[in-house]
Amino acid sequence: MAVLTSLPEELYHIVTSYASEDSLLTLALTSRAFNRHVTPMIYCCPYFHDHGQRGPYFIRINRSFNYEACFGRVSEIVQLPLFLRTIAESPSLRSYIQAADFQWCSNENSNIDAVILQILSFLPRDLKALHLSITREAYPFPSTLPITSLQLHYPGGMGIGRWDGEFDLPFEDVYSVFQIPTLEHLTYIDARHFDHFPPGLQPGARAKTSNITSLAFLDGAAIGEDFFDMMTWPVALKKIHMRFFPDEAHLGDRHDVSPARLREALLPQRDSLEEIVLEGVYYFKGRDDSILGSLHEFSALKRLGAAVDYLCPSVWNKAEESDETAPDIYKVLPNTLEELQLEAHPDFSWRSRPVRMNRKRLPGSRTRPHLSATGDDLRGRLLEIAYHKEGQYPNLKTVAVYYTFSERYKLPPDEELLDEKLLDDDLLEINALFETFEDAGIELFYGASKGPPRFGA
Numbered sequence: 001m002a003v004l005t006s007l008p009e010e011l012y013h014i015v016t017s018y019a020s021e022d023s024l025l026t027l028a029l030t031s032r033a034f035n036r037h038v039t040p041m042i043y044c045c046p047y048f049h050d051h052g053q054r055g056p057y058f059i060r061i062n063r064s065f066n067y068e069a070c071f072g073r074v075s076e077i078v079q080l081p082l083f084l085r086t087i088a089e090s091p092s093l094r095s096y097i098q099a100a101d102f103q104w105c106s107n108e109n110s111n112i113d114a115v116i117l118q119i120l121s122f123l124p125r126d127l128k129a130l131h132l133s134i135t136r137e138a139y140p141f142p143s144t145l146p147i148t149s150l151q152l153h154y155p156g157g158m159g160i161g162r163w164d165g166e167f168d169l170p171f172e173d174v175y176s177v178f179q180i181p182t183l184e185h186l187t188y189i190d191a192r193h194f195d196h197f198p199p200g201l202q203p204g205a206r207a208k209t210s211n212i213t214s215l216a217f218l219d220g221a222a223i224g225e226d227f228f229d230m231m232t233w234p235v236a237l238k239k240i241h242m243r244f245f246p247d248e249a250h251l252g253d254r255h256d257v258s259p260a261r262l263r264e265a266l267l268p269q270r271d272s273l274e275e276i277v278l279e280g281v282y283y284f285k286g287r288d289d290s291i292l293g294s295l296h297e298f299s300a301l302k303r304l305g306a307a308v309d310y311l312c313p314s315v316w317n318k319a320e321e322s323d324e325t326a327p328d329i330y331k332v333l334p335n336t337l338e339e340l341q342l343e344a345h346p347d348f349s350w351r352s353r354p355v356r357m358n359r360k361r362l363p364g365s366r367t368r369p370h371l372s373a374t375g376d377d378l379r380g381r382l383l384e385i386a387y388h389k390e391g392q393y394p395n396l397k398t399v400a401v402y403y404t405f406s407e408r409y410k411l412p413p414d415e416e417l418l419d420e421k422l423l424d425d426d427l428l429e430i431n432a433l434f435e436t437f438e439d440a441g442i443e444l445f446y447g448a449s450k451g452p453p454r455f456g457a
Contacts, residue, residue, distance in 0.1 A: 088122065120145060146182045153189040178210040178233050187216040207232040207268070216241035220280075223261045231265045236272035238300075244280030259292040259310045270298045277305035279343065291327070295334040302395075304333070305341035308378060329381045330388040337393040340385070341400045344378055379433055386440040399437070400445040 120127070129149040177186065210233040220243055221227060231237070242262060259278060266273060278292070292310045295301060312329040333340070382399070389396050437444040 143176050143180055145180070147180065148182055149185040149187075150177065150180070150183055151187040151189065152177070174230070175206060175233070178212055178230075181211060183210075183212055185214040185216075186212050187218060188221065189218045208235050210234045213237060214239040218243050220244050223258070223265050228265045232268045234269065237269040238272055239275040239277075240266065240269075240273065241277040242279070244278065259306075263293050263295075267297065270300075272300055273298055274300050275303040276301065277303075277341070278307065278310055279305075280307060292332065294327070294332045296332075298334050299336060301334045301336055302338040303341075304337060304339070305343070307343045308381060311342075312381065328384060330384045330392050333385070333393050333396075335393055336395065338395050339398050339400075340396065341402065344401055379429065382433060382444070383436060386436045386442060389440045389442060396442055398443045398445065402446075 124145050127145055127147055129151075130145065130147045131151040132153065177183070206229070212234045213236065215234075215237060216239075218241070262278070266276070276295075276298075291312070292306060295304070308329075311332050312327055378401070382401070385396075385399060434444055
């Protein structure tokens, strides 16, 4: 009932035309009709896509039949004139539009800039999340919007274009994004070539000037002087998510893209960072800077997600480095750590001697956890973590070991695992591993997922 009475007056009359206030059962029975008429008005977030030379931009709608799930989602709307007229004539409807997604692909013969800015001019009071896909050099970024979450997608790359020739996003525009006073969460997609430190600007001149608390680089980023300076801008950065892709071979040899260099760049935020997530497995095999290094300086770090070899090289990888310089995994973990996620190479599992384990799976995992012959090294590292909890990181509560499956590495169906002969020695070793963690007061999870499992899931 509270949901109904909180609707704007014009929508309230539409709802009650299908069911009376005290007849929720009738309302439920007519929910399809209700959603068909009301959803396009209140549950839609604008989505614009400009085809450029392939044709004019199109606008569509996706309707959701789940009332509560619609809030805060990015969906699509149907007709621009109708949508404009609706939000212009019914200001109370604007509070339901909290996220927008724009494909900003304008050219000289397109009016998409004006269309987007016109729509945004109606929504700034309640707009919280904005997604922009930008494929041109300059754009009038609406930096006055009171958004808290922003996702920027640069299909041409920041610095090197793929289809449209040279592409260069001015560094001043990057800084202007950081200066949005309400912005807390910023995500860059396809910023791997971001390396445009402006000449003449003194490093540190803009330190502690941004309110951003969460940063994500979902395609990685070149960690050059500009990136180092960028990490000084936030007053107190709490989360950072960096993804390294193994298929980007041409970046694998770049020494401005590495876990060690990222750690160095993050040092200005060591007193505030609570969560670090690094995706990508064995991307820097055999390189001296492939190890993240000790995280003891990060005094607030509670949640850490990284490939196992980013923290400590595996046995087969140690041969390429000095055994004396390779750290033990428990020695690099911070004393404040509460949750640890370890991404393992696909070869550690689902290869040989799969063994069924009736233990906890990761949320959403579609297979039973099991170890292969190459998993012995990983098990040794896990035992080190459990053995040293009391003296090194007494607040550690959970450890999740996961494997990111893809089209290249298929998950075997559970039936194949059930048909395998269970080896007594393997079962004893695996059970001992879980019992060791239980004795140490740590929950151990094993499984596979399409990406890093969410902390707290």
